[in-house]
Amino acid sequence: MNQLATNTKIEEVLEEQGFFMCSTVGYSMFPMLRDRRDIVVVEPVEERLKKNDIALYKRGDGYILHRVIKVLPDEYIIRGDNCYYKEHVTDDMIIGKLTGFYRNPKKTPPESDRKPVDMNGVGYAVYTRAWRYTYGVRMIFVRFKRLCGRALRKLRRSNIAR
Numbered sequence: 001m002n003q004l005a006t007n008t009k010i011e012e013v014l015e016e017q018g019f020f021m022c023s024t025v026g027y028s029m030f031p032m033l034r035d036r037r038d039i040v041v042v043e044p045v046e047e048r049l050k051k052n053d054i055a056l057y058k059r060g061d062g063y064i065l066h067r068v069i070k071v072l073p074d075e076y077i078i079r080g081d082n083c084y085y086k087e088h089v090t091d092d093m094i095i096g097k098l099t100g101f102y103r104n105p106k107k108t109p110p111e112s113d114r115k116p117v118d119m120n121g122v123g124y125a126v127y128t129r130a131w132r133y134t135y136g137v138r139m140i141f142v143r144f145k146r147l148c149g150r151a152l153r154k155l156r157r158s159n160i161a162r
Contacts (some may be wrong), residue, residue, distance in 0.1 A: 028080030042096040054098035
């Protein structure tokens with residue numbers, strides 16, 4: 001979620017309304033959140049985040065929604081579900097916490113009768129654990145895929161040079 005359609009600051013909306021809803025932009029939280037297809041509900045942070053919470057934080061002018069993978073005394077280690085790098089985020093950077101999201105809403109959620117995905121449910125807990133435990137295998141696969149891509153590009157370049 002890097003951009004908003006308007007120049008509205010999320011912090012102001014959270015303070016005025018107590019929650020913020022929008023669709024996400026980007027693939028860093030894929031497959032849980034899909035680019036421009038799902039609507040997220042973010043609420044202000046009332047206490048320190050816990051492991052597996054999804055934090056909305058600000059970096060520069062952009063807003064980022066990533067999962068807390070480790071809680072330290074003075075910061076969090078955060079990573080997107082579809083990312084392979086860690087970020088160190090302090091409490092003062094955190095704006096809100098994901099409290100729910102809607103999959104494929106046909107209408108904007110307040111007008112629809114659909115319920116958000118239950119972030120305390122069994123399905124979400126299974127997804128979170130499975131995604132966290134398969135990180136090592138996914139990382140090896142991505143590195144192997146990049147290595148193969150580089151090798152193919154070198155082969156093509158050497159064939160073209162002949």
